[in-house]
Amino acid sequence: MIAVAALTALSLLVPQQLDQIVQDRTPGVEMHANGHDYAKGNAPHNGQVRIGSITKSFVAVSALQLVGENRIELDGPVNRYVPHIADSRITVRQVLQHTSGLPDYVLAIGVNKIADIRDRYFAPHELLDAALAQPPLFEPGTSYQYSNTNYVVAGLMIQKVTGRPIGEAVQKVITKAGLKDTYWPGQGEREIRGRHAKVSVKADLLDPNSQVVDATNLDTSNAWASGAMVSTPQDVAKFFRTLLTGGLLKKAQLDEMRKTVQVDEKSAYGLGLESTKLSCGGVSWGHGGTIHGWASLGAATDDGKSAAITLTALPGTFGDDPMNKLQKMSDVMDTAFCRK
């Protein structure tokens, strides 16, 4: 009886919460939670989505695999692998943890205006150049500030160490995790390969009054190793579940990945992996990702639960309250992990 009641709670509560999201001016939402697919609004069941910064978790796993093979030294200077970083004090760990102080490149290249970047190919070094033209945010290791530049550096590091493109290095992670619908877009690729929603974005992310435009096709070279990948809610959930259950990294490296710095009262950042406190006690481990048209969360817990959610517009695109919408996303994830 208890089991039936628990199943009912999850299977009803999640759809209710997803309904609330689409009723509050979000065009669509898709979710995978503990083996079930949900879809509301314009989102197909388990359609392909741009996962944005969840890419960082894949890149971090690739880097930590190389640490496990003794090909990268976690506390060694990152400029051993990426000589363009002048400050020898910056370590690989600091890069993966956003404690390097490297300034973010994204606004410097103008990603806020989709018309300027939708069809624009950026070489990885253009992103790094834009970052390094700015002063450092702080002394290496003295603070935490999320900066996409860190993962461009991580991508270049992996390329240098493996002698192969980052897409190929990450494909090994994808293959090991058994993900069928996840890929690194090819150079210049702008369409999403599989079944997917059409998505919308503000013409200027910095201007709440700007009009809403289509964002479905996009050259994600502007995000590269900090956010270029395409996946599905099922695959994202499976990725974090496989990672957390030891299927992708040796224990020593998974332990390093979970050594965190505090971000706010509910969350802490490890190496490309973020912990979030759960209402039922304990934490989930995962990552968020926002990119033009898409907002996602994916995570898993130590006891083998996993979930991923994606919205087909960034919170705030259609006049909804972005903070409130992010909270709602977080709440559904909490439901998936805490309601039995």
Next chain:
Amino acid sequence: MRKTLVGVLAAAVLVTGATGTALSTPGGSGVQKQLDGLVKQHEFPAALATVTEANGRSTAYVAGTSELGKRVPVPKDGQVRAGSNTKAFVATVIMQLVGEGKVELDKPINHYLPGAIKDDRITVRQLLNHTSGLANYTEFLGLEKFEDVRHRYLEPRELLDAANAHPVTGQPGEKFKYSNTNYALLGLLAQKVTGRPISENVQKRIVEKLELRDTYWPGVGEETIRGKHPHGYALTGNGIEDVTEMDPSWGWAAGQIVSSTKDLNTFYRSLLKGDLVKKAQLDEMQKTVDTKGEMWPGVEYGLGIASAPLSCGGRYWGHGGDIHGFETRGGVASNGKAVSVAVTALPGTFSDTPEEAGKAHDAVLAALDAGLCGAK
């Protein structure tokens, strides 16, 4: 010492005087005989040629075997790594951009790519005709130990970094000195100005326009050759190796393209007819500089295309390419006839002396000459 050639660096070792002796044999049979000679006398595993007449009709010839040590038929018009012919494609894109008013030939490259190189005086034109004096990055990648580099992916910036770490070979505009660095910069220029990958520019502006079915820019990390192709061989630390599969990212805008002898004919014919760039830009491309001692005898270098004399008088325009596993030579004569020849190893791969290597290269040029000077 055996010498590996990179780019159209027909270095001194290959500059050994006049082309072959079979020039009197007319027409197609002459080409076939030349290809047979390339295989039998010069030990190239395979030789391929395509003759495209002024009216556009093409005839393909092959000799040898696709795979060393086996008898495997060589596919006519098979795909080959076209090496430095890539430069002609990239130059065409740049000249289209000049025609569109997006690039100025005599503006410094640093105007478009701030800080890319130290010398602010070096112009786009000097990159196109190899008079920039920039160090040639392929000398600094360890390509002489090809087995170590063969499967390595390199970012275009790494190529430029390697060049910038070495002293210049001359003052801007001073003299012709073949350098792959020039075309790495031109690739970056095309990307900067168009906001699209150089691969896509070549695909949209040339390959699709001319419907070249066997020409493509290998994708990031792509190591195999997509279509029917003969295998290519090179001398590495492991001996003679099948190097068909390789990561050509070290060649990039100086040498990454895969093509066929037929497609190369179509490309050079279209380019020289004025189908790809406007007349003003084609005229600029055909303004040449002397290449004395840097290429083979009589070669003059324009902007991404070169001309060389024919035994029957006149000159042909093309480029040629040398990359591990494949050498191509070809071009179009003033009568509109085009010939391209490919062999599946660089001259010198199977030779014991520089003289033999030089003769092997001469024989490739002789096959080309036989095709362009033959009857019809």
